[in-house]
Amino acid sequence: MYKEPKILVCGDRAIAVEFGDEISKECNESVIRLYKMLQKKNIEGIDSVIPTYRSLLIKYNPLKITYEKLLQIVKEISESKAENQEAVSAKVYEIPVVYGGEFGPDLDFVAKYNNLTAEEVINIHTQPLYKIYMIGFTMGFAYLGGMSERIATPRLEKPRTEVKAGSVGIAGSQTGIYPLSIPGGWRIIGRTPVKLYNPSSQKPFLFEAGDYVKFVRITEEQYYQIENEVKMNVYQVKISDFANHKIF
Incomplete structure (x- = not known):
């Protein structure tokens, strides 16, 4: 069952996407899926993505991509089962x-x-x-x-x-x-x-x-x-x- 991640604003050039509040394989898999899909898409304006146990830090350039647009991209990728499954390869x-x-x-x-x-x-x-x-x-x-x-x-x-x-x-x-x-x-x-x-x-x-x-x-x-x-x-x-x- 899909669980919408929590978005934390980290200044005016980064957001943290949190998939849970515990260290678990399932939580980390959600982090890695988003991490790999953002890398694959190579979206203009996203400077870097840094995965942790339970969250993904996304650094971006607000002059090239808006906060609202970034949230939309994160939501679309997180909800897409087909793309998520594709990104699982390791x-x-x-x-x-x-x-x-x-x-x-x-x-x-x-x-x-x-x-x-x-x-x-x-x-x-x-x-x-x-x-x-x-x-x-x-x-x-x-x-x-x-x-x-x-x-x-x-x-x-x-x-x-x-x-x-x-x-x-x-x-x-x-x-x-x-x-x-x-x-x-x-x-x-x-x-x-x-x-x-x-x-x-x-x-x-x-x-x-x-x-x-x-x-x-x-x-x-x-x-x-x-x-x-x-x-x-x-x-x-x-x-x-x-x-x-x-x-x-």
């Missing part, structure tokens, strides 16, 4: 990760905390497709949903002063990848050689909200091989269609 990024050792110093702690072996933690972590709800916090950081509660683990009591770029961590019931070398308090269980943020690229962020991440276990040897390919700009992340994947 990509799956397969991210290679080496787990444990110097790459994942907290893997054993996560295992012990959850009464599991390190191998069981890795198997559980690499099973799901993780939905990218939004990009934020720092450049290219993806907020992922779908991690099993079986490996949920509290953050470090004292954050590290530096966590290497590519580190894969767990904090509470969330998992994520550090796109840059920054301070952080997540439990680090592995690392990927893939670059998530490249400011010199035409598309600086690897991920996009609404798509999915699949973690794939690799060896240390494979890690260094991929790392060299990334440095030479010849490595290609494997990307597939979400519709062809089984959901765990």
Whole structure:
């Protein structure tokens, strides 16, 4: 059943379209549908669209498109079932990760905390497709949903002063990848050689909200091989269609 979104005015050059007041897959899907359709239509006067867990911020130029016209477009897209269904299509990024050792110093702690072996933690972590709800916090950081509660683990009591770029961590019931070398308090269980943020690229962020991440276990040897390919700009992340994947 269609539920009309709530519109919040954010100054004279932006509006926030809210689809709910909770973090849920259904609410985020409505956000992503509107986000993708506005991108596809490439409407003159809309400067940018920024998705979050439950809302979409639309920045616009009032000299090129009126507030009333923008509201009409949002309403038409939100009510259109055919277009909404078309916009659901998503990509799956397969991210290679080496787990444990110097790459994942907290893997054993996560295992012990959850009464599991390190191998069981890795198997559980690499099973799901993780939905990218939004990009934020720092450049290219993806907020992922779908991690099993079986490996949920509290953050470090004292954050590290530096966590290497590519580190894969767990904090509470969330998992994520550090796109840059920054301070952080997540439990680090592995690392990927893939670059998530490249400011010199035409598309600086690897991920996009609404798509999915699949973690794939690799060896240390494979890690260094991929790392060299990334440095030479010849490595290609494997990307597939979400519709062809089984959901765990």
